[in-house]
Amino acid sequence: MAVSLKPRHYLLEVDCTFRIGPRQGKVIETRPEGYLVVWDEWHDAEGIVRERSHQLLPYDQVEADNRYGQLAVLSRPRALNTSSDDIQRHIRTHEEVKRMLVRKSCAVAAEQLIDENRMSARRKDFEDHAELIIARARAVHASLVENMGRPTRRSGNRQIYGADSTRRPYKFILSIKGNPARKGKSLYDWLKAFKTSGEKGLFDAYRRCGGKSGHAEELADFVTGVLDALLDMERPTLSSLHDSVLAAIQAENALRHGAEVPLPSLSNRVSKAYVKAQAERLGHAAYAIRSRGFDAAYRDMHALGIGVTTYRALERVEIDEYTIDLTLLMRLTGIFKLLAPHEIKALGLDGSAKRVKISAAIDVHTRCLLALQIVPADTTDTLRQTLEMVYTDKTPLSDAVGCRYEWKQHGAPEEIVLDRGGPYISDEAYHILASLGISNIGAPAGKPWLKPFIERVFRSMHNLFLQRFSGRNFENTTKRGENDPAARATMTLGEFLSWLVYWTVDGYHNRPHDGLGMTPLQAWDEATEFQKVRKLSSKEMRLAFGTRIKRKLGRHGLTVMYVDYQTKGLSSRFLHAGNQKYEICYWGGDVGAIEIRADNGEWVTATAADERWIGKDEFELRDWLQQRRYKDPEAEEARLWQIHHTNERSKALKLAKGLFARPRTAQGVELTEAHFADHMDTAERRYLAGPYRDLFEDEVIPAASAQEPPQASSPSDEKKLPQDDDLME
Numbered sequence: 001m002a003v004s005l006k007p008r009h010y011l012l013e014v015d016c017t018f019r020i021g022p023r024q025g026k027v028i029e030t031r032p033e034g035y036l037v038v039w040d041e042w043h044d045a046e047g048i049v050r051e052r053s054h055q056l057l058p059y060d061q062v063e064a065d066n067r068y069g070q071l072a073v074l075s076r077p078r079a080l081n082t083s084s085d086d087i088q089r090h091i092r093t094h095e096e097v098k099r100m101l102v103r104k105s106c107a108v109a110a111e112q113l114i115d116e117n118r119m120s121a122r123r124k125d126f127e128d129h130a131e132l133i134i135a136r137a138r139a140v141h142a143s144l145v146e147n148m149g150r151p152t153r154r155s156g157n158r159q160i161y162g163a164d165s166t167r168r169p170y171k172f173i174l175s176i177k178g179n180p181a182r183k184g185k186s187l188y189d190w191l192k193a194f195k196t197s198g199e200k201g202l203f204d205a206y207r208r209c210g211g212k213s214g215h216a217e218e219l220a221d222f223v224t225g226v227l228d229a230l231l232d233m234e235r236p237t238l239s240s241l242h243d244s245v246l247a248a249i250q251a252e253n254a255l256r257h258g259a260e261v262p263l264p265s266l267s268n269r270v271s272k273a274y275v276k277a278q279a280e281r282l283g284h285a286a287y288a289i290r291s292r293g294f295d296a297a298y299r300d301m302h303a304l305g306i307g308v309t310t311y312r313a314l315e316r317v318e319i320d321e322y323t324i325d326l327t328l329l330m331r332l333t334g335i336f337k338l339l340a341p342h343e344i345k346a347l348g349l350d351g352s353a354k355r356v357k358i359s360a361a362i363d364v365h366t367r368c369l370l371a372l373q374i375v376p377a378d379t380t381d382t383l384r385q386t387l388e389m390v391y392t393d394k395t396p397l398s399d400a401v402g403c404r405y406e407w408k409q410h411g412a413p414e415e416i417v418l419d420r421g422g423p424y425i426s427d428e429a430y431h432i433l434a435s436l437g438i439s440n441i442g443a444p445a446g447k448p449w450l451k452p453f454i455e456r457v458f459r460s461m462h463n464l465f466l467q468r469f470s471g472r473n474f475e476n477t478t479k480r481g482e483n484d485p486a487a488r489a490t491m492t493l494g495e496f497l498s499w500l501v502y503w504t505v506d507g508y509h510n511r512p513h514d515g516l517g518m519t520p521l522q523a524w525d526e527a528t529e530f531q532k533v534r535k536l537s538s539k540e541m542r543l544a545f546g547t548r549i550k551r552k553l554g555r556h557g558l559t560v561m562y563v564d565y566q567t568k569g570l571s572s573r574f575l576h577a578g579n580q581k582y583e584i585c586y587w588g589g590d591v592g593a594i595e596i597r598a599d600n601g602e603w604v605t606a607t608a609a610d611e612r613w614i615g616k617d618e619f620e621l622r623d624w625l626q627q628r629r630y631k632d633p634e635a636e637e638a639r640l641w642q643i644h645h646t647n648e649r650s651k652a653l654k655l656a657k658g659l660f661a662r663p664r665t666a667q668g669v670e671l672t673e674a675h676f677a678d679h680m681d682t683a684e685r686r687y688l689a690g691p692y693r694d695l696f697e698d699e700v701i702p703a704a705s706a707q708e709p710p711q712a713s714s715p716s717d718e719k720k721l722p723q724d725d726d727l728m729e
Contacts, residue, residue, distance in 0.1 A: 008059055011066055015077040020065050024074070025055075034058040087203070096203055098170045101144060102137070103202040105172065106187050107194035108144075109136035126191075127184030134174060134183075141172040215274065219266050222252065223278045231279070231290040241279065242272045299449050308453075310365040313527040314534075317413040318454040319361045319386055321375060321421065326466045326496070327353050333494035346376040349493065356493065359386045359423075362454050366523035367513050368409040369457065369504050374497065375423075382423035384432050387416075388545040391536055392589060401498050403505040409524055411533030415439035417451045436536075436544055457508075464511075465503045538590045539605055546587035546595065552579045557609060558596060560586050561621055565594050566609035567684045573598075588618030592683075611683040 012018060012035055016027045022042055029036040035057045042050050065071040092100075110119075110126070110133050118132075119125040126133070176183045193201035226248045230241060249268050256263040279287060288297035310316050330349050339347075359382050361371035371389035375382050394407035416438050418424040424442075433440045443450040469491055491499075509521040516523050536544070551558045553574050557566030573580065585595035585603065592614035595603040608614060613621065 009063055009066075010059070011062055011071065012073070013076065017074040019072045019074060020070050031056070035062065087207075092203065093207075094168055096207070098173075099204055099206075100199060100202045101141060101170050102172055102174055103190045104194060104199060105137040105141035105144060106133060106174070107191040107202070109133050109140045110187060110191045112136060112140070123184065123188045126188040127181045130180050130183040130187060133187050137174075138172050141170075145170050215267060215270075219270075220278060220281070222249070222266060223270065223275065224281050227275070227279050228282060231282070231287060235291045238272055238276060242270070242275045245270055245275050295447070299447070308364060312531055313365050313524060314363055314411045314413045316364040316415050316417065317361055317370065317390065318364060318417040318451045319359070319371075319383070319424075320419060320451060320454045320458075321357055321359050321382070321423070322458040322461075323355055323357045324466060325355075325462055326469060326491075327355055328491055328493050328496050330354055330356075330493055333492050347374070347493070360454060360457065361386055361390050362457050363409065363413075363524075364453050366409070366527055367453065367457075367516060367520040368509060368524050369520075370409055370413075372500060372504060374493070381428060383418070383426075383429040384545055387432060387436075388541075388589070391541065391545075397501055398505045401501045401505075403502055405505050405509065405521065407501070407505045409509075411535055412436070413438060415441055417441045417443060417454075419443050419451070420445045432544060460508065461503075464507070465500075538587075538593065539595065539603075541589060542585050542587040542593075542595050543603060545589070546585035549584050549586060550581055551584055552581055553577075554579060558582055558584060558594070558606065560584060560594060561591065561618070562625060563591060563613055563621065564609045565596075565606040566682045567606050568682075569604070570596075570606060591616055591618055591621050607683045607687075609682045611686060614683055 010030075012027045012030075014027055014030060018025060018027075022044070023039055024042065025037045025039040027035045028038055033056065037055050037057045039050075039053050039055060041052050044050055062071065113119050113129065113133060113136060114121055119129045176186050190202060223245050226245050227241060230236060230244055236244075246268060249266050249270065253265045253268070256265060282290075285297060285301055288301055308316065330347070330352050332344065332349050357375045359371065359373050359375045360369060362369055371386045373386055373389060390413060391410060393410050398405065398407040416433065418440065420442055423429070430440070448455045509524075510519050512519055513523075518526075549560070551560060553570060555574065556564040557570045557574075558564070580598060582596045582598050583600075587594075591608070593605050593607045596606050597603050
């Protein structure tokens with residue numbers, strides 16, 4: 001089977017001179033494996049002179065240099081050699097071509113009038129018929145511009161006057177000042193140049209004009225030195241700099257006149273434009289550093305390349321905090337009914353109007369938001385809670401708000417970009433990142449351009465979302481004016497959180513992103529279609545984001561948030577060691593199990609005794625506890641009457657109570673322990689036992705006996721039937 005090879009492009013030829021990077025060479029021979037090149041003497045990046053040498057240059061390397069813009073062909077053997085003073089057509093600007101077309105129109109118009117015998121080719125006739133030539137030239141110019149780019153009748157080639165002719169049409173503008181004799185002379189010279197050199201002879205030399213100030217280099221150096229001392233963070237105006245330069249020139253001339261040998265004076269006819277030009281001699285970057293500071297100049301002027309490059313989702317995640325430009329009413333609403341009193345206090349829900357801070361995380365590859373949380377003022381573990389939201393599926397949040405799309409973006413990030421703020425430089429933050437295997441990239445404080453993606457999200461949030469609500473704050477008192485954000489605040493914190501989720505899921509994730517060429521949601525679906533994101537098990541999530549507490553072991557196991565966690569190992573441990581203290585790792589994202597350990601041993605998973613909590617989170621548990629707190633008045637009255645009647649009846653029962661003693665031996669204790677553990681019903685026992693099976697499910701009835709009629713059992717057979725107590729045994 002023939003193997004198809006990629007076609008090879010022969011870009012060079014024998015006697016072709018070219019340049020690759022700083023090296024210039026010439027092809028002296030072509031071989032099957034490449035070009036035989038002789039390199040000229042050249043200087044490398046370190047300034048070392050490299051001697052003339054020969055090299056066999058492979059074809060693939062030349063093609064690669066061509067693709068990356070390193071190959072520049074200087075001359076070819078069969079191409080027309082041009083003078084170094086000639087300006088190539090592709091270098092000409094739009095303005096130069098426009099002026100050339102005006103001259104060509106005048107030359108063609110003059111030729112037409114001569115062919116029509118309306119004038120002769122003498123210069124005197126050009127002076128007498130200047131206006132007639134110009135009038136005819138306007139019609140010729142319109143025809144030239146209209147036919148621009150169309151094939152000519154004679155050669156079939158296209159006229160080339162610039163690809164931007166359709167965007168910026170060429171206009172007929174003729175500015176010849178002076179008497180008719182001068183106009184005629186210019187028209188006569190243009191026709192002569194057109195006949196001699198064609199269009200090339202009609203281009204002017206204006207590009208070589210200008211660039212000279214009319215002042216000596218001595219004055220330029222003096223003015224530059226004065227400006228070098230004046231430019232600073234105070235940002236003096238151009239008028240102030242001009243006055244300072246004039247004052248410095250006056251003082252310098254006074255010193256020169258008073259010297260023993262008088263020196264020539266400096267010219268004091270210095271314009272503001274000249275001062276500005278000399279300030280630019282210091283360099284744009286130097287001027288910006290002096291007037292605005294190094295950090296601001298670097299932020300706005302440092303060279304940019306391709307930037308941060310990612311190849312998959314969650315490869316790079318940026319996290320930062322943002323104080324929203326909106327004042328909210330901090331009062332209790334229905335969304336906070338499951339919070340504890342200390343949590344309500346931490347959120348500042350006292351009814352006042354204030355601004356809040358948001359901690360957010362963004363996936364750089366897809367620009368999807370992975371976390372958005374309100375950060376109370378006294379929160380010390382901001383990073384842990386934000387990272388927990390990055391790992392957690394947020395679809396229940398989007399469903400609760402009523403979004404049309406799901407907030408499904410979550411998973412395990414590979415590297416995190418953080419600033420050096422207080423919540424991100426603690427030992428706990430470093431411990432969490434290390435335990436999760438996340439690379440920590442710390443950006444210096446005050447340099448937001450090092451994490452630009454999260455900063456851009458905050459700007460989009462401000463421009464596209466926050467400005468739609470009343471209670472907006474402003475940068476300073478000048479822009480704020482008499483606007484009182486606290487008085488104009490109309491949105492509560494609960495409403496803001498709902499709208500924030502709605503804007504994130506249905507708004508921001510579905511908005512086309514210029515940097516992606518698609519929406520963030522489309523980018524996420526594309527990135528995760530074939531390479532799924534990595535997630536953590538419940539045990540890993542508990543150990544990374546769980547809260548460490550201690551509890552004593554009891555008959556019901558370990559109790560956390562009114563949920564009993566019981567396993568066979570815990571029951572055995574209680575019977576042998578009693579009320580031993582256990583260290584517990586409790587995570588609100590899954591209350592169906594906890595991690596436990598004793599005496600700094602290994603972490604062991606303990607499941608909830610009641611299987612209703614398997615796979616449930618803390619908010620579902622809090623909702624259940626909230627319902628338990630409610631008391632029905634009628635039911636409470638009936639309960640108290642039951643207690644009263646029971647107490648009255650118990651007086652008679654206590655009289656009939658007897659006392660008895662049971663002997664205890666070591667063997668009896670072991671048998672009792674086994675008896676207590678046999679029928680312990682826990683979620684772990686049910687899971688390990690498998691699905692329910694009927695008592696006679698495994699019994700097989702023979703086919704022959706199935707057809708026989710049942711026979712009456714004898715009294716002796718009835719005695720052999722197992723009783724209920726025997727079955728239980």
